[in-house]
Structures are given as C-alpha cells and as structure tokens.
Amino acid sequence: MTYLIVQLTNSEVLWGRYQRRRGELAFLGGGRHPLAGEPTFADLLKELSVSRREEEKVVLTLPSSSLFLREIDLPLTARRKARQVLPLELKGETAIDTDELVFDAIPLADGKALAVWTRRAGAADLIRTMTGAGLEPETVSAAPLHWAELLSPSDTTEPVAITDGEALAVTQNGRLLFCRPLADVDPVAEVARTLAALELGKNIVIRKVLLHGELAHATVPPTSPGLTFQLLPLAGSAARAFAGDAEAARDLASTYAVAAACGSGAVVNFRNGGLAYTAGDASARRKLMLTLVLAAILIVALAAETTVRYYLVRRDLNSLDSSILTIYRQVFPSRKKPVDAVGELKGEIRRLSGSAATGSTLAALTKAAELKGDDITDIYEAEFDHGQLRLKGDARSIQGVNDFKSRAAASFSNSEVSEIKSKPDGTVSFQFSGTFTEEKK
Numbered sequence: 128m129t130y131l132i133v134q135l136t137n138s139e140v141l142w143g144r145y146q147r148r149r150g151e152l153a154f155l156g157g158g159r160h161p162l163a164g165e166p167t168f169a170d171l172l173k174e175l176s177v178s179r180r181e182e183e184k185v186v187l188t189l190p191s192s193s194l195f196l197r198e199i200d201l202p203l204t205a206r207r208k209a210r211q212v213l214p215l216e217l218k219g220e221t222a223i224d225t226d227e228l229v230f231d232a233i234p235l236a237d238g239k240a241l242a243v244w245t246r247r248a249g250a251a252d253l254i255r256t257m258t259g260a261g262l263e264p265e266t267v268s269a270a271p272l273h274w275a276e277l278l279s280p281s282d283t284t285e286p287v288a289i290t291d292g293e294a295l296a297v298t299q300n301g302r303l304l305f306c307r308p309l310a311d312v313d314p315v316a317e318v319a320r321t322l323a324a325l326e327l328g329k330n331i332v333i334r335k336v337l338l339h340g341e342l343a344h345a346t347v348p349p350t351s352p353g354l355t356f357q358l359l360p361l362a363g364s365a366a367r368a369f370a371g372d373a374e375a376a377r378d379l380a381s382t383y384a385v386a387a388a389c390g391s392g393a394v395v396n397f398r399n400g401g402l403a404y405t406a407g408d409a410s411a412r413r414k415l416m417l418t419l420v421l422a423a424i425l426i427v428a429l430a431a432e433t434t435v436r437y438y439l440v441r442r443d444l445n446s447l448d449s450s451i452l453t454i455y456r457q458v459f460p461s462r463k464k465p466v467d468a469v470g471e472l473k474g475e476i477r478r479l480s481g482s483a484a485t486g487s488t489l490a491a492l493t494k495a496a497e498l499k500g501d502d503i504t505d506i507y508e509a510e511f512d513h514g515q516l517r518l519k520g521d522a523r524s525i526q527g528v529n530d531f532k533s534r535a536a537a538s539f540s541n542s543e544v545s546e547i548k549s550k551p552d553g554t555v556s557f558q559f560s561g562t563f564t565e566e567k568k
Contacts, residue, residue, distance in 0.1 A: 214228070
C-alpha cells in the first residue's frame with residue numbers, strides 16, 4: 128500500500144509519499160511549497176497526479192486553523208457511531224449549525240474523547256479541487272491529532288508537547304492527551320500560555336516542547352520559564368522511514384504521522400455522511416461486476432460441457448439400445464416389439480441353461496462356434512433336440528466344410544455333412560448334423 132499525504136498549512140503545502148512494507152513505512156519522496164508562490168497549488172496537484180502510483184491512497188490534511196476541538200465524555204468506541212452521535216451531542220453548542228459541519232472523534236489518553244469538526248463547505252471545495260486534478264482524496268484528516276505517531280510510547284512516559292507553530296499537541300505513552308490550534312501570533316508565547324493554562328486546568332505539567340515543520344527552522348529560545356524547546360528527535364520507525372535524514376523528517380513529520388495513522392486504521396476522517404468517499408465503492412462494484420461476469424461465463428461453460436456430455440452419453444445409450452434390438456430381432460425373428468429386450472434375452476439364456484434336459488444346449492452351440500473357424504463364413508440356422516445338433520450355414524469352399532466336419536468329429540459323434548450346394552460367387556451352403564458329446568470333467 129502506498130500513501131500520498133497532501134497537507135495544507137496557513138502558508139505552505141507539504142506532501143509526502145510513503146509505502147508500507149512489512150508493517151513499517153518507507154519514505155519515497157516529498158516536498159514543501161508555498162501556497163502563494165510557484166508552482167501554484169493546482170500545478171502541484173497536477174504534477175503529483177502524473178507521478179501517482181497504481182492503487183495509491185490519497186489523503187488530504189486540513190490546516191489547523193480550520194479545525195474546532197472540544198473534549199467530551201463519549202463512551203462510544205466505534206468511530207462510525209461517534210460520527211453519528213456528535214452532531215446531536217453538540218447541537219446548539221457550536222457557532223455554526225451542525226448540519227454545515229463534519230465531525231469525527233479520537234480517544235484521549237485520559238479516557239475522554241476529543242471531538243473535532245470543520246466546515247463542510249470548505250472541505251468539499253478542497254475535495255473538488257483535488258478531484259479535478261485527478262487526486263481525489265480518500266481521506267480528509269487533521270495532522271496534529273496524530274502527532275503521537277512521531278514518538279514511540281517508551282519515549283513519552285512523561286507528557287511532552289509537540290508543535291509546528293500552528294497547532295499544539297500533548298502526548299503521553301504514545302497517545303494523544305491534548306490538542307488545540309494556535310493563534311496566528313508569536314508561536315513561542317502562545318505555546319507557553321497554552322501549557323500554563325493546561326497545568327492550571329488539568330494539572331498536566333509539561334517541561335519539554337518538540338519542534339518540527341516551519342517552526343523547526345525559526346529562531347526559538349532554547350529555554351523559556353519552565354520549558355525547554357528542542358528539535359523533534361529522529362528515532363525508531365521514523366528514523367528508519369527517512370533513512371536517518373533528520374531535516375526531511377522534521378519538515379514532513381506531519382505527513383509521516385498521518386500515513387502511520389492510516390496504516391494503523393486510527394486516522395481521523397472527515398469524509399463521512401454527504402462527503403463520503405464513493406469512488407472506492409464504484410471501483411469495488413466494477414470489480415464485483417467483473418467477478419460476476421466471469422462467474423456467469425464459468426456457469427455457462429459448465430452448463431455447455433454438461434450438455435455436451437449428456438448428448439454423448441445419450442448417443443452412446445441409443446447406439447447400445449439399437450445394437451441390443453438388432454441382436455434381439457436376430458434371436459427372436461418372430462417377435463415384433465420387445466417390452467424388455469435385455470430381460471427377455473437373459474430369461475431365454477436362463478431357460479436354456481436352467482434344466483438338465485437342455486443343459487447341454489449352450490455347451491453344444493458354444494463348441495460349434497469354437498470349431499467354426501475362418502472357412503465357415505456364416506451359420507444362419509441351428510436346431511438342437513435331445514443332444515442332436517443340426518446346423519445350416521455357408522462356407523468358402525467344399526474343403527472348408529470337410530475340415531469343419533473333421534474338427535467337429537471329436538465333440539460330435541455320428542457327424543454328417545449333407546446338402547452341399549455351390550453358389551454363383553464360389554461359396555457353398557451346407558447342412559451339418561451330429562450328436563453332441565459333453566466333455567467329462
């Protein structure tokens with residue numbers, strides 16, 4: 128998964144591209160551009176659109192000055208339900224009607240929740256601008272709410288403040304404890320006043336303030352009454368992501384924090400309700416439609432194969448039935464139409480072999496068939512009565528008839544050949560008679 132994070136501040140556009148590999152982020156590229164300079168915001172978006180990677184997730188983060196925050200007691204843990212409840216919870220308590228706002232919430236380290244909202248119209252305008260440039264954001268977020276991702280939990284056992292000059296966040300044990308936008312005045316003084324009020328109001332004592340973004344390049348007193356200002360340290364996963372480039376890491380720290388939150392699924396997202404992201408649903412529907420079409424083709428192919436197999440089996444069965452009927456008519460020429468040809472044939476065979484009087488009928492006929500040889504071309508009539516077998520057939524020559532008589536002498540006593548008649552094609556017809564002698568076992 129690749130993330131393209133586009134962050135708007137009061138004066139700059141920050142962008143960073145990250146790829147998630149084995150649970151960690153790798154920095155692929157990024158930059159800082161003034162909003163009022165060249166290239167313009169629209170030009171920058173077009174450049175990013177050209178270099179966009181396949182299946183890249185685009186995230187827009189709003190300026191801190193456009194955010195409104197309030198701590199509330201919200202027992203809900205499901206973010207989707209919280210987004211539905213917040214407009215009702217805060218109705219009448221916001222300067223703007225809640226119908227014109229979009230909400231989200233993030234849990235705080237002290238067990239409360241931080242409600243955050245922004246103007247729907249402003250977010251919609253930015254979404255349209257990015258969509259027109261081919262970079263529709265799947266997520267619209269707020270970077271300061273995820274600055275806790277910049278430090279590992281083991282590094283922040285004590286509350287620590289993080290600021291870029293436009294917002295201030297306090298984190299502890301890797302979780303957000305407090306956040307608020309800063310007024311557009313002296314950022315150092317504003318940070319000091321905010322932390323003093325926080326100490327008085329919530330008894331949270333902050334001694335260290337970490338700087339990143341534009342404030343990391345400004346001249347800041349290293350110390351202030353009770354406070355120590357220092358640059359954001361580069362360590363842990365952030366150091367691995369930026370390959371030790373501390374300057375790039377501090378410049379683009381907010382984009383990294385949002386990408387990390389996207390990877391963990393905890394990112395704040397204002398794209399809900401009327402601003403919900405639908406391009407992904409459309410893409411999913413297209414993929415599902417393709418899957419359904421392929422499934423339909425597979426079903427049709429299976430049906431066609433089954434039909435062909437049924438046709439081939441039906442044809443073989445019809446051929447077998449035709450062969451059985453042909454044999455039946457040869458065996459029973461006087462019978463017109465069989466009810467059960469196979470059953471009648473089996474019954475006739477059982478009848479022939481079932482009694483002592485006729486027990487040798489099949490044996491005599493079988494022996495005659497074995498002795499026939501190649502010279503006897505056809506036996507078209509056979510009669511067996513009390514051991515006496517009489518055959519009528521055709522042979523290739525008179526010599527073939529005599530050879531058959533000689534072979535049959537061992538199994539048929541008193542064997543005789545009579546009525547030998549020549550045919551125009553050179554073959555002969557004959558009649559054979561003899562008494563069958565069963566072999567002793």
